[in-house]
Amino acid sequence: MNDELPDVSVSPVRKVFFSGASFIWILPILALVVALGVAWQTYNSRGPLVIVEFENGAGIKAGETELRYRDITVGKVENVGFTEGLGKVVASIRVDKDVAPYIDSSSVFWIVQPEVTAQGITGLSTVLSGVHIEGSWDDQIGTSTERFVGAAEPPLIRSGQAGLEIAFRTVANGQLTDNAPILFKGIEVGRVGRAKIAPRGNYAIVEALIFEEHRSLVNENTRFWDASGFSVNIGPSGAEIDFSSLATLVGGGVTFDTFVSGGGRVQDGSIFEIYPDKESARNSLFNASEVDPLKLSVVFEDNISGLAVGAPVEMSGLKIGEVEALSGVVDYDVYGDSRVRLSVNISVQPARLGLPGEVTAQTALAFLKERVATGLRARLASASLLTGGLKIEFVDVPDATDAQLVSENGMSPQMPTTESEVSDAAATVEGVFNRINSLPIEELLNSAITFLDSAEALVSDQALRETPQDVRNLLAEIQGLVASEDVRNIPVALNATLKRIETLVAELEEQQLSAKLVAAIDTVADTADSVSTSIEGVPDLINDIRAVAQKAEALKVEELITEVTALVDTAEAVIGSEEAAALPVALKDAVDQVNATLKELRDGGAVRDLNQTLASARQAAANVATATKDLPEISAKISKVLDDAAKATDAVNSSVAGVPQLIARFEAVANKAESLEVEELLSELTALTRTADELIGTEDAKALPGSLKRALDEVNYTLQELREGGAINNVNQTLASARNAADNIAVTARDLPQIMERLTGLFAQASRTIQGYDKGDQLSRTAQDTLRDIQKAADALTSLARAIERNPNSLLLGR
């Protein structure tokens, strides 16, 4: 067993510089370095502390509440405390280092809380997560500040939100709440900030922002007005309620428009006025810059209710001012009685008078003074028919009594007045209705109904319906009469008569008629000579005729026509009178009487008397036949008469020369006749027709057809009796007598040659006369003109007739 252990070389411990130290110490050193590095970096990256004072904490918690910028957390509240004296809440906010430099004196901090407004709900996320602080600052690095005063509400214009910053000035009590929208055609183009009262308290000032993209909508001519609330209009189209949006209804709003072009660009900070409504906004555009108003007083004689403070004062329809105060005035010394007069204080805006140059109250007063001297007066006038409101008008009165615009010491100048022009619309309307009410419409309708009833009764009358049947009977009777034997014998008798005449003519031919004619022509020639000598005396005669024609022309036909018209009127009146209405009764009576007479005739054997009368006629004809034996003497007398006729023809011939002028006169007369006022006459006739119409409607007229029918019946009976009474035989006998008479004439004809000679002479005369007519071309032309005129007149009548034919109503209606 080897107990010996091998030598163990025990080397001494090396003594090196870091004896006992191990490389393991590098690790803690490294860790320490890392830790220190991290600590330093953490400290280095820590931003500065910002202290913000708020009115109240509103839920800020240390270590939790964040500071946000554009909704990104950029810091955290580290500490919440109070200022000295517990006046405010102080929040210390640790801000991120990279943001910190931008937080300068322009920064604004506010607490974001949930908020429910008319414009919507904001800050909803903070309901559960708690409030946060929102900060707003621009993108410029400014002087750093540590203490800030927190804003109570979010600023209108946040940093980086570009837009047109303007301010509104408003005197109206509009409901401009925070954040009210600015609308343009219903679209929100901006926001209104919180309204503040101006330092002097005379108006409210509101900041507003027009968003950048809508900046160009606003220029210097833009006018803003209040769009809050709603308006109720009651007009012809019914009642209307108008409001821009629910938001503006509750929270108010502003809208605007640019009524005229050409406005310059608006700079940030411009101040605009907010008008109560669109109308005033538009009007304001046309009013020049307003200056101090001119105060006037007016005292009206009549004290009419309806004028109120604020009522317009107008001149030539333009509003130049308004009523400021109203009061009654009693002054015995000035007016001479103790009546209460209406004293009105008005203020006139000189700028609206459109005066040239500098516009002041003095220049306006001077202008008005000048105008008053030439007749300008104030008067009360109706402003609205419905409400009865009054206004004051300045009008020029042409023949005004002299008055001056006097300005007494310390008093406002008094404007002279004139009569008021106040129309009481209600009274007028009532009068119109009363008139309509009193129109006899019901009576008119009753008359129409009775007229139609009468017409219907007339048409449906039994007697009238039977009339055609009676007529047919009558025709049948006549046919029977014609077909009778006696009538057929008449042609035979006629034939015999004609034969005798033929023989008579043959006898006449046997005489030497042509020789006698030649002689007659010679005589005519002689006569013509004598006529030509006598023509010289004719002109005087023509002159006389002309004078007569002139007189005829000068006759006052128009007057005549008016007389006729008047006559027609009178006729109309007569027809319309009760007597005329009574006429049909009389007529009917008369027809009845005729009827009775006919009956009596038939009954009393009148027909027999007629037959006897015819027999007497036959005897008379026989007498004639004997009497014709004396015809030769008669023919001698005729030749004498023919001589006279020849002479007369001469005279006519000589007078022919003057005829054309005469015709001209006639033509003139015809023209006049053409231009006569026929239309009026027609209208009168129409009226007459109407009256006649009414007349027909009477009962008596209705009774007429019955009477007529009875009369026809009578005639019928009479004819029957005639046929039965042998009247035809009498006629035949009468014709036989006539034949005898013709025989006598044939005897007389032997003296005819002489008569022929005379006739020849007469013909010669006539031919000369005709020649005279041929000479007168003028005459024929004039005659032609006359004919044309007559034709025109005829045409006019034709067209009138056609018109009446087409529109028979026109006679009735008078169109």
Place this chain on the structure above:
Amino acid sequence: MVCMELTGKPQNVVSAKDLNLVACTRCAKVWPVSASTCGRCGHKLVSRDSQSLSRVWALWVIGFMCYIPANIFPMLKTRTLFQEENSTIIGGAVELAHYGNFGIAAIIIFASVFIPLGKFWAVAYLAISIKAGSRISMNRRQMMYEVVEYIGRWSMIDIFVVAIMSALVQLKTLASINPGPASIFFALSVIFTMLSAQAFDSRLIWDAQVKDGGPGRDE
């Protein structure tokens, strides 16, 4: 042979070092001190680890450095719908105690505060006692060392809890739990404490006896 009694009383023990022997710490074969490597298993032979205390202290320092942020930073990030809550270790325990969960609060406090702190103290005490000596017997110190070594692995229980909760409670926006930065530091602290304890060469405890009881050899 050497008779060893574990009576707890100092006895005259002859250490291997005194006999110029060195035992392999892996296969326990004894070699002369001069041998540098174990002839059987090839393990490096060191009679006494002269660097042991250095390593202990170095790792201890790192562990302690990590323990500070582990308590300052939040351990758990609990995010509900509208709220985000960061709770540190002690803050969480206090909060639990507020709600009446004293037991859980006590466990957390015990596992996350007392044990780590106790380990720091124990390791430091052992390291100091090597140099400066101690009134506590070597046997107890050895037991203390073994307890520290044993308990070290359980210190990770906090990290386990955080990891499990983070994995379980992930309801997107409604609620979620995430580990905070402290969890990493805490884990590092535990790791370095364990390393520190392991770096301690327990044989050094007994070396003191040799120095103290030099006369013991004579017995």
